Amino acid sequence: MTLSAKHIMTMDDLTPEDITLILDTAESFAEVNQRRIKKLPTLRGRTIVNLFFEPSTRTRMSFEIASKRLSADGVNFTASSSATVKGETLRDTAKTLAAMACDMVIVRHKYAGAPQMLAEVMDCPIVNGGDGVHQHPTQALLDLYTMRQSLGKLEGLRVGIVGDVCHSRVAGSLVPALNKVGATPIIIGPPTLMPARPDILGAEVSYDLDEVLPTLDVAYLLRVQFERAERMPFPSNREYAMLYGMNPTRLAKLPSHAVVMHPGPMNRGVEISADVADSPRSVILDQVESGVAVRMAVMYLLLGGADSGAAA
Amino acid sequence: MGYREKAEVMDAEAMDRALTRIAHEILEANKGASGIALAGIMTRGVDMAGRLAERIGRIEGTTVPVGSLDISFYRDDVATRLSPEVHTTDIPYEVEDRTIVLVDDVLYTGRTIRAAMDAIMDYGRPAAVQLAVLVDRGHRELPIRADFVGKNVPTARRERVKVLLAEHDGRDAVVILEDDGRGVE
Numbered sequence: 001m002t003l004s005a006k007h008i009m010t011m012d013d014l015t016p017e018d019i020t021l022i023l024d025t026a027e028s029f030a031e032v033n034q035r036r037i038k039k040l041p042t043l044r045g046r047t048i049v050n051l052f053f054e055p056s057t058r059t060r061m062s063f064e065i066a067s068k069r070l071s072a073d074g075v076n077f078t079a080s081s082s083a084t085v086k087g088e089t090l091r092d093t094a095k096t097l098a099a100m101a102c103d104m105v106i107v108r109h110k111y112a113g114a115p116q117m118l119a120e121v122m123d124c125p126i127v128n129g130g131d132g133v134h135q136h137p138t139q140a141l142l143d144l145y146t147m148r149q150s151l152g153k154l155e156g157l158r159v160g161i162v163g164d165v166c167h168s169r170v171a172g173s174l175v176p177a178l179n180k181v182g183a184t185p186i187i188i189g190p191p192t193l194m195p196a197r198p199d200i201l202g203a204e205v206s207y208d209l210d211e212v213l214p215t216l217d218v219a220y221l222l223r224v225q226f227e228r229a230e231r232m233p234f235p236s237n238r239e240y241a242m243l244y245g246m247n248p249t250r251l252a253k254l255p256s257h258a259v260v261m262h263p264g265p266m267n268r269g270v271e272i273s274a275d276v277a278d279s280p281r282s283v284i285l286d287q288v289e290s291g292v293a294v295r296m297a298v299m300y301l302l303l304g305g306a307d308s309g310a311a312a
Numbered sequence: 313m314g315y316r317e318k319a320e321v322m323d324a325e326a327m328d329r330a331l332t333r334i335a336h337e338i339l340e341a342n343k344g345a346s347g348i349a350l351a352g353i354m355t356r357g358v359d360m361a362g363r364l365a366e367r368i369g370r371i372e373g374t375t376v377p378v379g380s381l382d383i384s385f386y387r388d389d390v391a392t393r394l395s396p397e398v399h400t401t402d403i404p405y406e407v408e409d410r411t412i413v414l415v416d417d418v419l420y421t422g423r424t425i426r427a428a429m430d431a432i433m434d435y436g437r438p439a440a441v442q443l444a445v446l447v448d449r450g451h452r453e454l455p456i457r458a459d460f461v462g463k464n465v466p467t468a469r470r471e472r473v474k475v476l477l478a479e480h481d482g483r484d485a486v487v488i489l490e491d492d493g494r495g496v497e
Contacts, residue, residue, distance in 0.1 A: 002394055028382065028398045037434045042385040070385075300385070304394040 003301045007126045009115040010135045011176040019181060023145050025297035026290070032069065033293055043072035043303055046103040051093070051118075052129065053079040053109045058264055058288055059129050059139070063106045066295035072303075075102070090114060094121040104303060107131070125302040133167050133228065139263055140173035142294040144181060146287045147218055150259050155182035160212055161203070162188045163222035163244055163271050166195045167229065170263045171222060175203045188212055189244060192233040193224075209244050213253040220261045221246050221271045237270050247273040251281060259283045315472060315489040321465050322486035324478075327446065330462035331360070334444050335367035337460050342411055347439070349377045349410050353428050354399045357381075357416040359477050360446060364415060379403035381414070386427035407436035413460075417475035419445040422456035447486055449473045 001021055005013040014022075032040060048067040052060050060076070067074035077093075079085070084093065090109070097105060098121060106127045107115050112134030119126045130136040148154050159178055165171045165187045178185040185203040187194070198205045206212050213219065224233075224240065234240045241247070246260060254260075260272070260282045268274045276282060322330070342348055345368055352361030358380040365378045380402050384395035414428050429441055444460035449467045465488070467473060472489040476482075 001396060025398050028384070028400045031400050031402070032385070035434065036436075039434070040385040041430065042387075042390050300390075301394070304390045 002304075006302070007115070007119055007128075008137050008298060008302070009119065009126060009128045009131075011137050011140055011173050011180065014137070014180070016180045016182075019141070019144065019177070022141055022294065022297050022301060023148060025301060026141075026145055026293040029069075029296040029300075030290070030293040032296075033289070038069050039071060040069060041071050042300060043067070043070040046072040046303055047075060047101070048072045048104045048106065048299065049075045049077060049097055049102045050129075051077045051097070051105055051107045053084065053090075053107075053114075054130065056108055056129070058291065059108065059136075062288070062291040063127075063129065063138075063295050066292050066299060069292070070296055070299055072103075072299065090117060091121055094118045098122045098124075104299065127298060127302070130169050132169065133172065134169050135173045136169040136263075137173045137177075138291070138295055138298060139170050140177035141298070142287055142291045143170075143174055143220070143261060143263070144177055145290045145294050146261065146283055147183075147259075149290065150283050150286065151217055151257070154178075157183040157217040158186060158215055159183055159218040159220055160186045160188050160209075160216045161220045161222060162209060162246070164193045164224045164229075164233075165189050165198070165222065166193055167225040168222045174220070175201050179203075186212060186216070189222075190234055190240070210250065210253065213250060214255065216254060217258050218261055219246060219250075219254060219258065223263065223265065224267055224270055226267075237267075241270055241273070245269075245271055245273060246276045248275055248279075251276050251279065254281075261287060264288065314492055316492040318471065318488045318490040320485055320487050321473075322447075322463060324484035327462070327484045327486065330446060331363050332367055334460045334462060335364050335371060338364070338413055338442070338444065339368060339371060341442070341459065345372045345374050345376050347409075347411050348413060349379065349405050349407075350413050350415055351379045351381045351403065351428070351432055353414060353416040353424060354380060354382045356475055356477060356480075357414075359479055360417055360444075360475075361415040364413075364444065377405040379405060381428055381431055383424060383427040383431050386431045388423060388427070401431065403432075403435050407432060407438050409437070409439045411440045411442065412438045413442045413444055415444050417446050418473050419443070419448045419456075419458050419461075420451055420473075422452045422454035425456050426454050446475055447473055 003018050064074050104125050106129045108129040112132035114131050115126050115128040161171050175185045187203045188206045188209050262284045350361040352358035361378050365376050382399040382401045384398045442459040445458045446462040448461045448464045476485045
């Protein structure tokens with residue numbers, strides 16, 4: 001079995017079968033990550049470039065660890081210490097990388113569509129590590145993996161995606177991902193942090209978190225992205241926390257089996273209180289752990305097989 | 313399918329006897345069952361390892377640990393071929409200083425066994441690694457041989473040897489399949 005996609009730029013690239021294949025393959029890699037020797041020879045001799053034009057800790061490290069565990073040669077590109085500061089365009093950077101014959105590029109960029117542009121110039125598989133406020137597909141995949149591990153299934157789950165929906169590429173990928181696997185996304189947040197047309201996203205919409213909580217299997221808190229907002233989208237952090245923040249009182253309103261997720265990094269005390277973040281109901285660190293296995297699966301499936309093997 | 317059954321080289325009784333003999337040979341070569349662990353190679357090697365362990369248990373009155381090994385990530389042809397299905401490796405024992413008996417159904421080029429040896433070494437440093445196979449069909453491409461063999465079956469490269477097991481195929485048998493000339497559909 002192989003993926004139907006050559007690149008993973010948005011969740012639209014993946015069929016429900018692709019998603020299941022990635023999650024199943026990730027389960028095998030999760031076993032490897034428990035071993036004393038956490039290394040496989042699978043992608044020996046392949047070069048994987050981490051092209052990060054935006055700051056990132058967990059995504060970049062997760063991709064880097066994944067490539068190392070598969071014995072690929074990972075190369076890190078950081079915008080601040082590269083020709084980008086001398087004014088090189090993304091297209092020229094891409095052509096330069098292509099000339100060095102890399103086998104895969106992971107890209108994070110502040111502009112939506114940057115991965116698509118790379119794919120036009122390069123022959124190798126491109127994985128979107130987050131483009132602007134558009135998509136972050138490997139985050140959605142690791143979230144699905146974590147939900148499947150903690151709740152035993154995906155189909156029929158009700159997942160509340162709470163908070164800064166309009167600036168969130170995590171929500172941008174998670175909503176279509178949940179729809180593809182037969183789960184129900186519900187976006188919840190203040191109107192100032194909702195997209196202009198929430199009704200066309202393919203999710204149920206609510207502005208009242210407390211009303212929705214008892215129906216959820218997963219409460220997925222989004223980070224309030226202060227750096228992306230043009231002006232403060234709510235009067236104070238305290239007011240946001242009172243209306244949309246996850247705290248012990250709200251945790252008690254969730255069904256007993258439900259879990260709390262967050263893509264990180266957290267604004268403790270804003271969208272999530274410290275005691276919820278560190279409670280046993282939180283699977284936030286499981287998400288980070290799953291990230292490595294899921295990214296290993298993505299690399300293995302995109303770089304294996306006859307089609308991509310001979311790519312220039 | 314592009315293959316038809318050409319001949320049956322082992323029936324259920326022959327397979328049963330071969331496995332019982334291999335179990336005895338493993339015990340004889342290792343002077344008993346202590347310090348031995350079996351590692352079946354996905355997927356049919358796992359079933360065979362289970363059958364061998366059950367026989368060893370009956371003969372010696374002890375249990376030998378059994379693990380399963382998926383070698384997909386250790387293959388030397390990942391760039392050209394993905395495994396049809398990746399399974400999870402499960403080695404529920406310490407490999408360090410044990411004698412590991414790799415178990416597979418058919419020994420052919422030896423590439424699977426090379427990968428399996430690399431895979432098991434990642435769990436620790438075994439005292440020794442031995443190989444038990446039900447069928448050795450020849451055509452080795454690497455310097456690898458089996459310690460315990462159910463049956464040597466001379467074959468042509470265009471033929472395929474298939475081990476049928478009751479749990480998957482409804483009956484125990486080893487058959488030789490031949491290209492039916494209609495090509496692979």
